[in-house]
Amino acid sequence: MNIQLESMEPIADKKRAIFESTLELVRENGFHGTPMSMVAKRAGVAAGTIYHYFKSKDQLIHELFAYAQQKPIQVISEENCETIPFKDCFFNLWFGLFTFYTRQPNVLKFFEQFLNSPYSADRPSLEQDDFFSLFIAFFERGITEGKLKKVSPKILATLANSSIITAVKLAGSDKITLQERELRQIPELLWDGMKQAA
Amino acid sequence: MNIQLESMEPIADKKRAIFESTLELVRENGFHGTPMSMVAKRAGVAAGTIYHYFKSKDQLIHELFAYAQQKPIQVISEENCETIPFKDCFFNLWFGLFTFYTRQPNVLKFFEQFLNSPYSADRPSLEQDDFFSLFIAFFERGITEGKLKKVSPKILATLANSSIITAVKLAGSDKITLQERELRQIPELLWDGMKQAA
DNA sequence: GCTTTCCAATTGAATGTTCATTCGGATTTA
DNA sequence: TAAATCCGAATGAACATTCAATTGGAAAGC
Structure with missing residues (x-):
């Protein structure tokens, strides 16, 4: 219900290009290390253009967070769970998000940086976060x-x-190799911990 | 065994002051947002002095990471476990670290920022990390x-x-309240997942 | 259909600020 | 007094942001 207007009407091409470029650059270089001039170049746009769409770098980052969050929200929403057993649904959801973040390392890295930076100080509580409220409802x-x-x-x-985040990071690290079998053990372990004892 | 020389001989007062100030400031303002001039002021030291101890800001951050990591390593090491049942030891360790991070939010926040930034790109693999190798040995x-x-x-x-990190963040968030009882459920849940079924 | 008007979109050079780092000299220590 | 510390003003580079000027295309007038 609380979807941004923008997800209704298509985002202007340039704006999307700016978002995606920032996502890439922040992964590569961090928040520092990604000057607006670099975002502009990567997006194929003049520096001034960014300021047509965003009041400031700060606002760009905040809007980017909302933009990026739509992606995992999409993933959760698509797992139409009501019809299949809860346990199966749990594993689907776990692997669905695991696969998503693995394929979109930009998004994950950006989230992690954002959530641990002062940018995120003024974020809503878990319950008000669109992503988390879906997640919470699932466990309810x-x-x-x-x-x-x-x-x-x-x-x-x-x-x-x-x-999930931990598993993605483990699997994605080039310092470590994680076997298919080992990966599966992670959600299983979690399930064993969470399930109601019979 | 692989302890830094510095932890043998006491760290110069000024150097420690610089470390601690940086830790505080990075929590408050992030990596960006903490200029060297501010570190100097908080540490009660001139800007130039920092460069007597550290080649660059980059190096300061890297050494700070090693310095800060000694603290949780200390916590793990002090839980002398060999003598008590493994399960008890697991909970002691869990709550030991939980309490540590809760009391030292600077350290936790700094770790999180560091580990998700490009600074940490050239870190050793898990097995070579002093902290993690202790942890891994415990589970072995x-x-x-x-x-x-x-x-x-x-x-x-x-x-x-x-x-542990997740629990500290949850408990520390002013958006959320976590009851004592709820907190305890977290390591219990984990234990149930990890324990060998009887 | 063809101008004319108008405004949003776009540009990129210029501005002013912030900041890491330097360095010549002062001060403390041994 | 030599060496190690320490100081903080000065330097110069990097960067976010501004803005005067240009473009493109859609509506309005003819």
Whole structure:
């Protein structure tokens, strides 16, 4: 319900180019290390043009966060879960997000940088975050169905999320190799911890 | 064994002041947002003095990371575990680190920023990291004793670590309140997932 | 259909600021 | 007094942001 207007009407080409370039550059060089002039060049746009779309670099970063967040929200929304058993749905969701972040390392890296920077100081609480409220609702279903322990769904959601991020980072690190079998153990371990004992 | 020389001989007062000031300022303002001039002022030192101890800002940040990492290493090392049951030791370790990071939010925030920035690009692999190798050794013990599932200890260590970080962030957020009871559920959930089924 | 008007979109050079780093000299230490 | 520390003003580069000028294309007038 709370979708941005922009996701209704297509984002101007230039604006999208600026978003995507910033995403790439922030991964490569961090927030510092990505001057506006570089964003402009990568986006194939003049420096001044950026300021036509965004009041400041600060605002660009904030809007970029909202823009990027639509992507994983999309992933969760597409896992139409109501019809299949909760446990299967859990694994689908876990691997769905795992695959998404693995394929979109820009997005993950940007999130991580953003969320650990002072930029994110004025963000809404978990419950008001579009992404997390979907996630939380999912775990509420598991509890209601008696499949999960009676643990606050915000805790379950946060743990699940961090296990996904952790797994992506592990698998993506060139310092480490993670076997297919090992990868699967991660959500299984989490499931064993969260499931309602029989 | 691989302790830095500096932890043997006391760090010069000024140097420690610079480290601690940077830690504080990076939490407050991020890497950007903490100019050397500000570090100098907070440390009660002239700008030039910093350059007596560190070749550059870059090097300051890198050395600060090594300096800060000694703190949690200390925490792990002090949990003398060999004598008590593995399960108890697991919870001690979990809460030990939880408490440490909760009391030292500067350190946690700095780690998070550092590890997600390009600074950390040239870091050693998990196995070579002093902190993680202690952690990994701990979980190896649990596997050897048959208390834990036969899952790669580096996975167990990484998951445990991220659950701690996640919990600290959750508990520390002023957007959210986490009851004592809820907090305890987190390591319990993790334990249930990791333990060898009876 | 063909001008004319108008405004959003775009440009990139210019501006002013912020900041890391330097360095010549002062001060402390041994 | 020599060496190690320390100082902080000065330097110069990097950067976010501005703005006067240009373009393109859509509506309005003829």
